[in-house]
Amino acid sequence: MELAKYKVIHWYMDKLSLEFLNIGVVAFSDTAFKFELIGDDLIKKMSSASFINKKILTYTVNYINSLLSRVSSEKELEQALSKEYFDNFRFGQTQLFRAFDGLDTELNELFYRYVYYKFGAKRDKPQSVNKEHIKEAVRELADRDFRNSIKVKKRDGFDFSLIIKDKEYPSILGSIENKEDISRAFSRQLEIPNFSGIYGITTPELRITNKTAMFKDALLKVGYDPIQFANENQIYDSLEKLLGVA
Secondary structure, eight states, rough: OOOEEEEEEEEESSSSSSSEEEEEEEOSSEEESSEEEOOHHHHEEHHHHHHHHHHHHHHHHHHHHHHTTTSSSHHHHHHHHOOOOOOOOEEOOEEEEEEEEEEHHHHHHHHHHGGGTTOOOOOOOOSSSOOHHHHHHHHHHHHSTTTTTEEESSSSEEEEEEEEEEEEOTTTTOOOHHHHHHHHHHHHHHHHHTOOSSSTOOOOOOOHHHHHHHHHHHHHHHOOOGGGSSSHHHHHHHHHHTTTTO
């Protein structure tokens, strides 16, 4: 299970417009670099729309394919992109994720999620990610980067705590595997004016330290939003978002 990154490739039908189609995904780690772009079948399906110029789309895909075929690392990708004018395509922001099933499999899943699902047959997401692996990876993140300010522990459920001056404050969520605890905590957060806690973790003073503020920002960047928990599946969906595997 390695830490990897990915970018989604956007194609703009009109370079003056903000509308775009996702046409590919590039994924990379410290040891590998992979990409997948739309092929002739998807180009044909996309071009069935009157506002899609098939010739320009095909040229753009071939151009990007040539560009990426000469790249073998994140550094080389950034160097290559720094020389581009980006008239009608862009590479999205770099996103972190855990490659639980290997980079090739994860790239295929990312391509389906961002590109193919609109045009191909619907499918269920493979259930290869073990929920215990997800929780272990969250613990690893807290222990590695935030060990002096965030504690993740396993009691009857799966809890966060906030540490300030060696004093531990339990999460108002209680167990995040307990639907009743989550519902109660969500209602309580709505009642607190200008709530400044970190996703259900709060102190009597309703404040957070600089370190936990950094943790909060890190969660925001990956779209982690446990406030919306409602049931067990949504709990794990949110944890998967934190790890970039959803």
